[in-house]
Amino acid sequence: MRDKILKSVESLEQSLIDLTSDLIRFPTINPPGEAYTPCAEFIGERLRKRGFSVEFARGEGTPGDTDRYPRTNVVARIEGNRPGACVHFNSHIDVVEAGEGWTLDPFAGIVKDGRVYGRGACDMKGGLAASIIAVEAYLEACPDFPGAIEISGTVDEESGGFGGVAYLASKGYFSKPRVDHVIIPEPLNKDRICLGHRGVWWAEIETKGEIAHGSMPFLGDCAVRHMGTVLEAFERDLFPALDRKQTTMPVVPEGARRSTLNLNSIHGGQTDDFRPGLPSPNVPDWCRLTIDRRFLLEEKIEDVKGEVVEILDRLKRERSKFDYEIRDVMEVRPTMTERDAPVVTAVAEGIRAIFDREPDYVISPGTYDQKHVARIGHLFDCIAYGPGILDLAHRPDEWVGIQDMIQSAQVMAIGLDLLLHGTAR
Numbered sequence: 001m002r003d004k005i006l007k008s009v010e011s012l013e014q015s016l017i018d019l020t021s022d023l024i025r026f027p028t029i030n031p032p033g034e035a036y037t038p039c040a041e042f043i044g045e046r047l048r049k050r051g052f053s054v055e056f057a058r059g060e061g062t063p064g065d066t067d068r069y070p071r072t073n074v075v076a077r078i079e080g081n082r083p084g085a086c087v088h089f090n091s092h093i094d095v096v097e098a099g100e101g102w103t104l105d106p107f108a109g110i111v112k113d114g115r116v117y118g119r120g121a122c123d124m125k126g127g128l129a130a131s132i133i134a135v136e137a138y139l140e141a142c143p144d145f146p147g148a149i150e151i152s153g154t155v156d157e158e159s160g161g162f163g164g165v166a167y168l169a170s171k172g173y174f175s176k177p178r179v180d181h182v183i184i185p186e187p188l189n190k191d192r193i194c195l196g197h198r199g200v201w202w203a204e205i206e207t208k209g210e211i212a213h214g215s216m217p218f219l220g221d222c223a224v225r226h227m228g229t230v231l232e233a234f235e236r237d238l239f240p241a242l243d244r245k246q247t248t249m250p251v252v253p254e255g256a257r258r259s260t261l262n263l264n265s266i267h268g269g270q271t272d273d274f275r276p277g278l279p280s281p282n283v284p285d286w287c288r289l290t291i292d293r294r295f296l297l298e299e300k301i302e303d304v305k306g307e308v309v310e311i312l313d314r315l316k317r318e319r320s321k322f323d324y325e326i327r328d329v330m331e332v333r334p335t336m337t338e339r340d341a342p343v344v345t346a347v348a349e350g351i352r353a354i355f356d357r358e359p360d361y362v363i364s365p366g367t368y369d370q371k372h373v374a375r376i377g378h379l380f381d382c383i384a385y386g387p388g389i390l391d392l393a394h395r396p397d398e399w400v401g402i403q404d405m406i407q408s409a410q411v412m413a414i415g416l417d418l419l420l421h422g423t424a425r
């Protein structure tokens with residue numbers, strides 16, 4: 001049976017190449033959320049012809065959803081001929097902007113030297129195409145299967161996934177009994193299984209001051225100088241403390257195997273709007289810093305927040321007139337699927353069969369849609385596995401290797417067979 005499945009994938013190589021190119025030609029740039037509907041309809045049409053029942057679900061009222069830019073998701077499902085588990089392949093259809101530095105058209109779907117080029121080729125239209133081909137090949141080789149198979153194309157992953165997987169999860173699309181196992185074909189390299197991701201806490205810290213004439217700053221209170229002391233305290237106390245927090249999570253790259261903090265942006269006083277004139281001479285009465293803290297399974301969110309608040313409170317005690325506000329912007333808990341979870345062992349078996357080696361088990365430094373499957377759907381049998389080289393994501397001249405897509409489609413098809421039948425055949 002396994003041979004039949006592998007050959008079936010191989011026979012669909014041209015179809016896989018064409019599908020990847022076709023998907024890249026929809027410029028599904030997010031923001032603003034361009035071309036979501038035609039792209040979702042294209043996927044739905046294809047799968048309907050192959051016997052799937054197809055639903056379109058618009059993330060109404062989610063961030064960015066308008067009649068000009070509707071958040072259109074597609075979910076396709078095919079039932080087996082007897083009851084059993086449901087395996088769901090979820091891919092995001094949105095891509096980030098092309099940006100500068102391309103030597104070829106980012107939305108032409110150019111095929112060259114064994115690769116398909118374009119924005120989203122790697123992240124993650126190549127993965128979406130590979131999963132569709134894996135399923136189509138599987139249906140050809142094994143039309144008699146138990147359970148059900150689902151394929152979804154969802155929006156907005158690049159901006160948090162609120163109109164996509166989060167929305168669908170809130171409607172029950174990512175929960176039992178509808179779905180049992182979820183594979184997200186993000187570009188994590190074809191021989192690695194991504195079990196989850198670190199957590200995120202974004203917050204905005206504002207220091208307060210008092211406006212005065214810039215020639216007599218002693219009459220006011222400079223919010224930017226207050227922020228300077230916050231940065232100093234972070235440098236002295238927080239960054240070294242974070243460096244010391246190591247994790248047992250197998251995060252890649254290794255530099256991210258600890259707590260990290262990015263100072264995302266800082267603004268204070270008058271805005272840049274005065275250009276091309278001059279600013280007026282004022283003492284700034286506000287300064288805002290956005291922080292992006294990535295945390296570990298070993299950490300509690302309360303402690304993550306607490307160590308920042310402790311520094312700010314200390315400054316308040318020690319420094320005259322220092323006052324601040326802190327606002328949460330976003331928080332996502334870390335998640336890590338167990339290594340002996342069914343979806344992990346099934347895909348691992350696929351990797352052994354195709355590459356004759358043990359898979360690497362990794363954790364992503366940043367989050368992806370698995371967070372919504374876990375937190376909203378309460379479904380923990382979920383991984384990211386797909387072709388595409390992680391480092392190429394979001395870069396100019398992004399590409400995905402055709403051989404990589406074929407092999408990872410074979411891995412997915414073997415994993416699918418194991419999950420549906422429960423045993424190797």
Ligand SMILES: [Zn+2]
Nearest residue numbers: 123124157186
């Ligand atoms: Zn992605």
